[in-house]
Amino acid sequence: xxxxEYLGDRRxxxxxxxxxxxxxxxxxxxxxxxxxxxxxIAVHRSERLATLATGAAGVAFTVPSLALLGLLITxxxxxxxxxxxxxxxxxxxxxxxNTVVGLTGVDRTLVEAARGIGMTRAAVLLRIELxxxxxxxxxxxxxxxxxxxxxxxxxxxxxxxxxxxxxFSGLARLGGANALNMTLAGTLGxxxxxxxxxxxxxxxGRLTTPRGIRD
Amino acid sequence: MSAPAAPRPxxxxxxxxxxxxxxxxxxxxxxxxxxxxxxxxxxxxxxxxWMLYVENSGLDAIERRSLAPHYVWEKTWEHVxxxxxxxxxxxxxxxPLGILLSRxxxxxxxxxxxxxxxxxxSAPTIGVVVLLAVAFGIGFWTTVVALVAYGxxxxxxxxxxxxxxxxxxxxxxxxxxxxxxxxxxxxxxxPLASPVILAGIRTTLVLMVGTASIASxxxxxxxxxxxxxxxxxxxxxxxxxxxxxxxxxxLLVDWLGGTAARLLAPKGL
Numbered sequence: 278x279x280x281x282e283y284l285g286d287r288r289x290x291x292x293x294x295x296x297x298x299x300x301x302x303x304x305x306x307x308x309x310x311x312x313x314x315x316x317x318i319a320v321h322r323s324e325r326l327a328t329l330a331t332g333a334a335g336v337a338f339t340v341p342s343l344a345l346l347g348l349l350i351t352x353x354x355x356x357x358x359x360x361x362x363x364x365x366x367x368x369x370x371x372x373x374x375n376t377v378v379g380l381t382g383v384d385r386t387l388v389e390a391a392r393g394i395g396m397t398r399a400a401v402l403l404r405i406e407l408x409x410x411x412x413x414x415x416x417x418x419x420x421x422x423x424x425x426x427x428x429x430x431x432x433x434x435x436x437x438x439x440x441x442x443x444x445f446s447g448l449a450r451l452g453g454a455n456a457l458n459m460t461l462a463g464t465l466g467x468x469x470x471x472x473x474x475x476x477x478x479x480x481x482g483r484l485t486t487p488r489g490i491r492d
Numbered sequence: 493m494s495a496p497a498a499p500r501p502x503x504x505x506x507x508x509x510x511x512x513x514x515x516x517x518x519x520x521x522x523x524x525x526x527x528x529x530x531x532x533x534x535x536x537x538x539x540x541x542w543m544l545y546v547e548n549s550g551l552d553a554i555e556r557r558s559l560a561p562h563y564v565w566e567k568t569w570e571h572v573x574x575x576x577x578x579x580x581x582x583x584x585x586x587x588p589l590g591i592l593l594s595r596x597x598x599x600x601x602x603x604x605x606x607x608x609x610x611x612x613x614s615a616p617t618i619g620v621v622v623l624l625a626v627a628f629g630i631g632f633w634t635t636v637v638a639l640v641a642y643g644x645x646x647x648x649x650x651x652x653x654x655x656x657x658x659x660x661x662x663x664x665x666x667x668x669x670x671x672x673x674x675x676x677x678x679x680x681x682x683p684l685a686s687p688v689i690l691a692g693i694r695t696t697l698v699l700m701v702g703t704a705s706i707a708s709x710x711x712x713x714x715x716x717x718x719x720x721x722x723x724x725x726x727x728x729x730x731x732x733x734x735x736x737x738x739x740x741x742x743l744l745v746d747w748l749g750g751t752a753a754r755l756l757a758p759k760g761l
Binding site: 339341347423430434435441444447461463467468 | 615619620625703719728731734745
């Protein structure tokens, strides 16, 4: 069976798995964005806490995805729960890091000027600091999405949802019929999804970056 | 008011810079003070402590077989081999290619190469490993090829970016005092680009340790074997040992990369 025949034959399954993969990545990155930005805001004012947070994110980053997924089987079992947890944890790392870096990179004189004209702390955060840090945070979200795409493929090993299923089915049938088709479908599907998401980020970045700091 | 003085690592590349280096940390102690070796010693002690704990925690027959010290040691050694061989291969490919692509005549092609590299990077590792296994059969070298295909991109990117950010005034000055292009490359550009290049190598090393755990899916050994054995036989201690040892190895290698980056970076930067 040629690759195109395979795609036609399994169209429904492939569309479903692609949708699952996209939806899993989208939801986990969204959750990581909320948690990560909140954590970044919480720690960025104290230099010690900020260093600790970026350091911890760096250390956690060295833990391989397979090891993390394996570790999560013990408390969470197989399936969606460990996959979503692992993806969220991985996505958190670049987002927290970039939130802290973005917020500490905001020019202090701007913050003081805003305080000087009578803005409250919350207003300064919402109207000065976060908009200025947004491009850096968005870069972090973009990296997180790419990461989640790849880790999502390995999540199929712990029976997670998505296109990784195709890759592992191909692996199980190594040397047999359709092994190449399955692996290729899974891999190319994820590459296409990653490019699609990346394209969305360019658009989102254009639309959400404040006019004054657009390049 | 204290200005945030320390230049932060580039936010676009997680893990590309020294993670959380305290601002203004002294750089001198490496190699002179015991403190530089506290982190790796801690990692080794943690590994030994874990093995002692797990070996004495009432294992059943299957667990004892998978966790026999010589077997665990063999798997660790396989993992180190995979990591080392693929990192060396990555360097052999990425450094010359990066230098070539950063020459003036090749600069128009740079965005294209980086775009292709980005697309390649978005391919899931497990997919690439399995595709290669389907194409070339399983084994050590298939895995190395997959690891290299995956690891070349960040190293290549950092080499190119590092060389490109060198101030053109400095290379011009080098040419102006009569240095040949090769001498400018060797004595001006590469030393100035070395922090970024070394950061890329460090990222590659850590990436390789993590990715090598996938080798077990295509029967190339390594500590991933402990994880897959643990999952298929439902033996948590085996699974946990694999995870803990890979994570510790990654930390150790990260420390190694960081120390190498500090020792090899030219003074005065």
